[in-house]
Amino acid sequence: MQTIAEITQVANQGPFAPNWSSLGRFSMPEWFVKAKFGIFVHWGLYSIPAYNNEWYSRNMYLKGHPEFDHHVATYGPQKEFGYKDFIPMFTATAFDAQEWMKVFKKAGAQYVFPVAEHHDGFQMYQSSLSTWNAAERGPKKDILAELKQAAEDQSLHFCTSSHRAEHWFFMGHGKEFPSDVVEPLQKGDFYWPAMPEPDNQDLYSEPYPTEEFLDDWLLRTCELVDKYQPELLYFDWWIQHEAFKQHLQLFAAYYYNRGVEWGKQVAICYKHDALMFGTGIVEIERGKFAEPQPFYWQTDTAIARNSWCYTTTLDYKSSSEIIRDLIEAVSKNGNMLLNVGPDGQGKIHDKDQEILADIGAWLTMNGAAIYESKPWRIAGEGPTTITAGQFQENKVTQYTSQDFRFTIQGDSLYAMQMISPMDGHACIQSLSLSSDQNLPAFHGIIQNVALVGHPQQNLDWQATHDGLSINFAPIETDKPIVFKITMK
Incomplete structure (x- = not known):
């Protein structure tokens, strides 16, 4: 285990140093830009009660919350059955890392992101800093190590995430009434520090995280990267709090310097401007940008609309909705x-596997429009507008057959028609001809147009002043169809 002094030494050894100016020399990993599609995995103690969502550990101690009442009715008072008492139930009898990765590979994913530690503080890996981990309790397996090995066996990039920062207050409501969250709590205890919950929108909110907690956060995070060498590390919210800034810079320099030692292109995924812009990968949670961005970014979303973890009441998205969100990104x-x-x-349930297999089948056919592609000079056309920002998934976006999204690769422009037209006609207005070279219109020469995955189709296409007009035999599908437009 590293000490704070040793972490500081590595953070300052170069080529990076723990300040934003130095960290600004960060370069986006080339493999990540090519990969396009990854799988996040939320699995932990919260998957045992499987009620509402992954915040069960907080909400079961919050009077008036549905989880509080559900917990008492199902398991008894929190003083007699607390969150820690789920650990013996967490035996992972159906867990098979190799099978998980085969499912993700079949889905077309290029990288995987299992959660290493969620807000509840239970580590899914072997740790020298706490005995409250999956290797010593519950499954008694180093879950993260097994997932890393399985990912590498399937040639998937291995990444992981830490949500430890929120543990500062996540169990704090358990002190407000008789429960198993009792003082004195010391570093290393499962529920420690269980502080009063601050205003999580206030970047200077009290109670201010202590140096002891921040050092523990840093030690845990550095242990995580040293033991498992993830190619990306994802941080959830609340590390944007002022208290974390110095420790974040120290960690970023440590991790990026380690990446250089390993010969790996690594990066930190962050939200809410927790890192200085240009020092990592910008994340948009359950949302997207309305327009193309000059910087590379990632949206993190879920197969279900109402939870990140398994519950008995998941509101699943359709595979076609997820594919369209992938195309938008x-x-x-x-x-x-x-x-x-x-x-x-x-166990990855049948519904999840069905959706993932459906996505994988579409990507197997249309992957040239996604993997290793680049944005065109415009992202798309059509009447459907996208609302930018986080948490924009309450309603399914209603597309039309006039909606297209574009990517390029090699000598081809890929035009993805978001709704397959019943009449077998497409008109791509962005490819309309213009006799005026000064107008911002298309002036390239189209050599061929093909409908990807349907080589038997002989398309009737013509470049006109209204657009590229394409006629074809209608395709009965609820998913986008893709035209490959080859240029001279």
Whole structure:
């Protein structure tokens, strides 16, 4: 285990140093820009009660919250059955890391992101800093190590995430009434520090995290990267709090310097401007940008609309909705990280597998428009507008057959028609001809147009002043169809 002094030494050894100016020399990993599609995995103790969402550990101690009442009715008072008492139930009898990765590979994913430690503080890996981990309790397996090995066996890039920062206050409501969250709490205790919950929108909120907690956060995070060498590390919210700034810079320099030692292109994924812009990968949670961005970014979303972990009441998205969200991200210079939640014993349920297989089948056919592609000079056309920002998934976006999104690769422009037209006609207005070279219109020469995945189709196409007109035999599908437009 590293000490703070040793971490500081590595952070300052170069080529990076723990300040934003030095960290600004960060370069986006080339493999990440090519990969486009990854799988997030939320699996932990919260998957055992499988109620509402992954915040069960906080909400079961919050009077008036549905989880509080559900917990008392199902398991008894929190003083007699607390969150820690789920650990013996977490035996992971159905967990098979190799099978998980085969499912993700079949889905077309290029990288995987299992959660190493969520807000609840239970580590899914072997740790020298706490005995409250999956290797010593519950499954008694180093879950993260098994997932890393399985990912590498399937040639998937291995990444992981830490949500430890929120643990500063996550169990704090348990002190407000008789429960198993009792003083004195000391570093190393499962529920420690269980502080009163601050205003999480206030970047200077009290109670201010202590140096002891921040050092523990840094030690845990550095242990995580040293033991498992993830190619990306994802941080959830609240590390944007002022208290973390110095420790964040120290960690970023440590991790990036380690990456140089390993010969790996690594990066930190962050939200809410927790890092200085240009020192990592910008994340948009459950949302996207309305327009193409000059910087590379990622949206993290879930296969279900109402939870990141497995519950018995998941509101699943359709595979076609997820594919369109992937297209939106890629056409606007981004990636999509899609979350899956196995159940308490580690089974990926049939509905999840069905959706993932459906996505994989579409990508097998149309992957040239996604993997290693680049944005065109415009992202798309059509009447459907996208609302920018986070948490914009309450309603399904209603596309039309006039909506297209574009990417390029090699000598081809890929035009993805978001709704397959019943009349077998497409008109791409962005490819309309113009006799005026000064107008911002298309002036390239189209050599050929093909409908990807349907080589038997002989398309009737013509470049006109109204657009590229294409006629074809209608395709009965609820998913986008893709035209490959080859240029001279």
